[in-house]
Amino acid sequence: MAVLNFTLSEEGATVFHDALACMFKFSDDVCMEARQDKLTLTALNISKSAYICFTFAANRFFSRYVFEGNAQYRDRFFCQLTIRALLSIFRTRQGGELPQSKDSSIDKCDVVIDDGPGKKSRLIARVICRNGITASHSLAFEVKPPTHAKFIKDEAQNRWTISSRTLRQLMDHFGPGIELLDINTDNDASLVNFTCFTETMQQRRGGEDDALRKPLHTNIAVEMDEFDVITVKDKLHIIISVKDFRAILQHAQITGGELTTFYSDPGRPMKLSYGGDGVLCEFILMTVGEKDASALKHKNPRQNAAKSAKQPLDAASHRASSVPQAAPPKPNPTQQKLAPRPRQSQFEIRPQPMPPPPPPAPPATADSDSLFVPQADEDDQWEPLNDDDDEEVDQIDRLQWNSTGEPVMIKSSHFHT
């Protein structure tokens, strides 16, 4: 008998995929934890400053969900999988307008996990498409208890709730190259400020131009009325990573629900959560410490902020205690995963500080086979031709401007014709 057996509908597979895609922005691996009443996916980023937990209710989210357990895993089963592999399984098939392609969408997805003495440790996913094709995937996993971040809700006196879509749209105003988001309140003005900033660039050329190379400093003031619930200490500054926040909102706007946050003081974790039908999404982020926050007002606070942002979350005390000492079977050496490597970010928000970000890909018009150009008023069309290589202008015969009205030829020994 399988340890765990569940079926996802087409919608369920999509939600599952979205959740994994969100996690992939934080981590390469995900821990799956199955119990009688729920399935939990958790991930911790490499610097242990962000913890993600998605909980799927057994009776509401799945078309079918059977947790059998076995002698070894009586109450819960857990394993660790690579997100990349799972993403490709639950990837949404193109369900275009054409009738023949529509059928390649997922009809349902059966997942079976088997493990135990004398059995192969495998996750087997059978994806049944509308066009009659069934794809079976078999994934190896590592049996590894999940690490849960600890969050003391009683300690978190500050909280607010707002539409995730509103928040997501506000984030569009933040330019590239910013690293930190300071959320602060002003009770007198009845405002919540979202301030994005990046500390002074490291002096590269040491020139005066450096002042002009700072990224845009953006502040968004939102009236407290806009929030559904808000209880926050006046003038409290809480600072988190923009990249993490963006990744969360990217996912939250899909569910379209209200996003709720809980936090206490700088340097203590902040919890963000929102839910969909049968799904609860929770994130715990470490905030930048108070000392560092005050230092941010001074000249070069970058190191402090960065260091502090990496401060790991506390692992929950039950991390290992609930696992019987001898219980975890020795994983098959072939299944043993490599040491975690720095993840490949899916979308890199943080560009190189200098030089300025590379120009966008060459415009479509330049790639097209036709000389004729589309009429659409696409801004891309006006982008210059790719100038990826160095501006190594050959100075051989360039004419110079001056204010006399006569051309000045740059002298060159390579002058031909």
Added chain:
Amino acid sequence: MRFRTELKNIRTFSKLIAALNSLEKIAWVRLDDEHVRITVIPDTGSQVWASLSVGLIFDNYTLQSADVNNTINLELPLGPLQRALKSAANSNHANLRLTKRDGVPMLSMTIHTMTKDDAPDGRSGGGGSGGLSKSRQHHNGSTSTPDADDPFGDVFEQESLELAMRREHEKVITQDIPVRVLNPATVETIMQPVIREPDVHIQLPPLLQLKAISDRFTKLALTAATGRASNNPKLELSANMFGSLRLRLVTDTLDVTSVWNGLENPELDPSQLAMPVEEHPSTVFKQAGADKWATVRVDGKDWSRVLSVGRLDGRVIACFCDDHALILYVYVPHQDDSNAEDVVTYYVSSFSS
């Protein structure tokens, strides 16, 4: 020193900045009582002098400076300005002022904008996220308890309407662009180029078309380039006084030409000329016939960046000084005054043949 203004025509302003930003990252901005002059002078490549009347992009403009001519000179990064203007694009109103933050001069843009709480973009999550909004906390309570007998009493209808109203709040976004205030003495030596009277002046065909074909030629040249050839291919641009423009690419292995006919050679205004029209070089060229072409060579990649100005949708007149220089005058019409026009002048970097 004081500079404060409301922004208008943000779209036009934004397009101009985008066009300039493709040539150079940092611009020199000179503000006076009547004009905003934005100049970019790349180390290599074409330079641009955009002289806009204040009314084109600004409203309720205040400028105060210790300078005798009441001017302020700024050095300004175009990327952040472009990003800030993007933020302001769909705003209710936006203003710009010169200020200091932590002792550092800033151009601070204050934008009043709304967010759309529209229908979900894309699919809804889960088995339906509808359940969530219904379970939303009704913490404001309902002031009027509907009569149980009232057939129109629907608590949820009233609640959702009230919530929709509550969403209509403005958000205030502040975008601070770092700037450097320039001493007038450091900029007075920068002079706008002076060019002799052109041999040919011609209105360019739609720039999108010209750009697509020029880019294609440049790509061809890059593909066809053999070892010796540079990776900065040159295009040959020629025009005559009979409405023709010719774009040509010559490499070791290929020779392609694209010709536009029936373009306009605008009439010269004698009152603007320092010489009689009969002696003007373009008259000489016209008399020489349709085979008399004025030709310059431009760098393909730089030319592509120049043509990026097409996004402004303005009329473009090209002035050719044979084997010497190419200048583009881009006319930016005013939205509220059809007679007024501002000019953006491109001094296109050219190469002798």
